[in-house]
Amino acid sequence: MTNRKLEAMAGIVIAIAGLATLVFLIPTYVATGFGFGLSPRVFPYVCAAAITALGLLLLLTRVVGEGGSGAISPVTVPMMRVFALIVGALALSIAVLSVFGYFAGGIVMVASFMILMGERSLLKVFSVSAIWTSALWILFEKMLGTPLP
Amino acid sequence: MNEILLGLSDAFTVTNLLFVAAGVVIGQVFAAAPGVGALTAITIAIPFTFYLSPVTALGFLMGINKGGTIGGAVSAILMNTPGSPEATATTFDGYPMARQGKANKALRTAHFSSVTGDVMSDLVLFLVAAPLSIAALKMGPPEMASVILVALVVIAGLVGKSVIKGLIAAFLGVFLSLVGLDPGTAGPRLTFDIPELMDGLSITAVAIGILALGEIIRQIVFLKIKGAEHDAEMVDLKNSDRFTFADYRGIFGTILRSASIGTVVGAIPGIGSSAAAFLGYGAAKRAAKDPSSFGKGDIRGVAAAEAANSAVVGANLIPLLALGIPGNVAAAMILGALIIHGVAPGPQLFAEQGRLVYGLFGVMIIGNICNLMIGLFSMRLFVKVLRVRLSIILPCVVLLCVTGVILANSMFGAWLLVGFAALGFFMRVLDFSFVTFIIGFVLGPMFELSVRQTVIVADGDIGYLMQRPIALILVGIAILLGWQLSRRTLRIE
Numbered sequence: 090m091t092n093r094k095l096e097a098m099a100g101i102v103i104a105i106a107g108l109a110t111l112v113f114l115i116p117t118y119v120a121t122g123f124g125f126g127l128s129p130r131v132f133p134y135v136c137a138a139a140i141t142a143l144g145l146l147l148l149l150t151r152v153v154g155e156g157g158s159g160a161i162s163p164v165t166v167p168m169m170r171v172f173a174l175i176v177g178a179l180a181l182s183i184a185v186l187s188v189f190g191y192f193a194g195g196i197v198m199v200a201s202f203m204i205l206m207g208e209r210s211l212l213k214v215f216s217v218s219a220i221w222t223s224a225l226w227i228l229f230e231k232m233l234g235t236p237l238p
Numbered sequence: 239m240n241e242i243l244l245g246l247s248d249a250f251t252v253t254n255l256l257f258v259a260a261g262v263v264i265g266q267v268f269a270a271a272p273g274v275g276a277l278t279a280i281t282i283a284i285p286f287t288f289y290l291s292p293v294t295a296l297g298f299l300m301g302i303n304k305g306g307t308i309g310g311a312v313s314a315i316l317m318n319t320p321g322s323p324e325a326t327a328t329t330f331d332g333y334p335m336a337r338q339g340k341a342n343k344a345l346r347t348a349h350f351s352s353v354t355g356d357v358m359s360d361l362v363l364f365l366v367a368a369p370l371s372i373a374a375l376k377m378g379p380p381e382m383a384s385v386i387l388v389a390l391v392v393i394a395g396l397v398g399k400s401v402i403k404g405l406i407a408a409f410l411g412v413f414l415s416l417v418g419l420d421p422g423t424a425g426p427r428l429t430f431d432i433p434e435l436m437d438g439l440s441i442t443a444v445a446i447g448i449l450a451l452g453e454i455i456r457q458i459v460f461l462k463i464k465g466a467e468h469d470a471e472m473v474d475l476k477n478s479d480r481f482t483f484a485d486y487r488g489i490f491g492t493i494l495r496s497a498s499i500g501t502v503v504g505a506i507p508g509i510g511s512s513a514a515a516f517l518g519y520g521a522a523k524r525a526a527k528d529p530s531s532f533g534k535g536d537i538r539g540v541a542a543a544e545a546a547n548s549a550v551v552g553a554n555l556i557p558l559l560a561l562g563i564p565g566n567v568a569a570a571m572i573l574g575a576l577i578i579h580g581v582a583p584g585p586q587l588f589a590e591q592g593r594l595v596y597g598l599f600g601v602m603i604i605g606n607i608c609n610l611m612i613g614l615f616s617m618r619l620f621v622k623v624l625r626v627r628l629s630i631i632l633p634c635v636v637l638l639c640v641t642g643v644i645l646a647n648s649m650f651g652a653w654l655l656v657g658f659a660a661l662g663f664f665m666r667v668l669d670f671s672f673v674t675f676i677i678g679f680v681l682g683p684m685f686e687l688s689v690r691q692t693v694i695v696a697d698g699d700i701g702y703l704m705q706r707p708i709a710l711i712l713v714g715i716a717i718l719l720g721w722q723l724s725r726r727t728l729r730i731e
Contacts, residue, residue, distance in 0.1 A: 103406060118427070118430060119427045121425070122420070123423055126690070127690045129420035129422065132412070132416050132686050132689075133427060139405070139409045140406055143409070144406065147403065163460075171459045172459050176455070176656065179656055183649075183656065186649075186652070187652075195641075200633075206633065207629060208629045221634045221637060229645065233289070
């Protein structure tokens, strides 16, 4: 996929998200105010309208005009798979952290990222994750007195 | 005068000295380490400053910012790989110098040029910010709103390749800054009945997600796609030439020219230190009698690039302290820290918080001294830092990011962080300006407040604006700039 095509798709997604904000999110989730002064909805409407219009302009310049480069886009299926894996590891570590506490979550987080980055020595993975998590825990919990989960 | 003395006495304490020195070391190490930068360090450090006094917190953050001006040059000189984007121009002559057995001289040139450039721009800041803010005090809400509008248009137009994408990022930043209770009516705005969102989206979660974690995820993804990390060849420091006072005297003119360029560039919101380094380097090459020596290991090339990119640090605070408008992301983070510590930024800052501002100037002086002194001993530490693998550094920084957000916002902030890290990743991959987004997010509430006050004062009468010629001129400038930049971008795009 070329950068131009990718940016045209980004324009479509932005315009649709902007429209959804204008017709659904703001009317449903933003209060109306007291009927005098500046309504709480003014700025959200202005921003959402501008984002929608600019999203359409982005689409237009990529489809009709010659905007964006014809170079191959860096966004590929394998890249998105790796991205999903990393975000998944981050979310899982935070879930472990909130359920089992800082120690368990911290070790899982550092270890999973090290393994994802190609570190194969389990001894190194375990020692770095345990030492770094312990160091941060001692610094904040014991020395600075700031409670961690 | 009394406020100046009180501010300086607040700054010159042992506690502040220790925190500023710690900040300088952290900034230098983060800027030298591959994959992270001083900006990441400032962003992560903000939640850890909650428990400090405002002057100490600002001193710590300014220390990181100043330390970052040196660290990036180390890998640029020894490995031909800039530690931070603004050190790219340093590689042109720094690496050839290192290959010629002058690695030590190149590092010291970068060190002394950085500190000199930084000191010069700080002096300009100290002299210019107060008079500018006195002029700015005459500005009312309409003028303030129009200044912010001009700043957002300029930043959206100058940062990144596309004005359309820059403006989308700016409006998205402003839009997300509106989440929470409306300041006028206390009505909920996009809070989805979640109590944690009543105070709005936390600046620490947004900034750490977009600036730090988004970049780290991008690096990990591209590292995985492109294969294993390679150990770059590093030039040895042993037996290399020493830097002498005669060398410093020889490059002083170059430093002065580059520092002036960096100061002017830094005072204009949105241009940034990378552009300053290239402009400084170009000016030094044009001014040289023997320009052909540039790119082949000319000491003036290193001095020009480093003095210019470091001079941006102090000058970026000119629009911040005079008007409340950050010149770049680092200044936006300092603005965020001011807000977190209950300080209202804007033209009234000097009048209402003069003691704090002069305290900030005091810790900046301490920062420059620390940067000079610590840099004398830390170069060999940097060489060791450069040898640490990314697969160890990045996972440790990820945990530091999450810890910072948890300390600042509890577990809810950590979940927000995941979302903003993903957004930061996509903004980078699709080349949307995260700088514009963050500045829009920080300036959004100030912009809305100014417009709201204007509406109240005008009492619905549009003719009121005719009585505010400066505001009208500024709005005109914003429209003209927007039109010009859009035409340019549509031609390019």
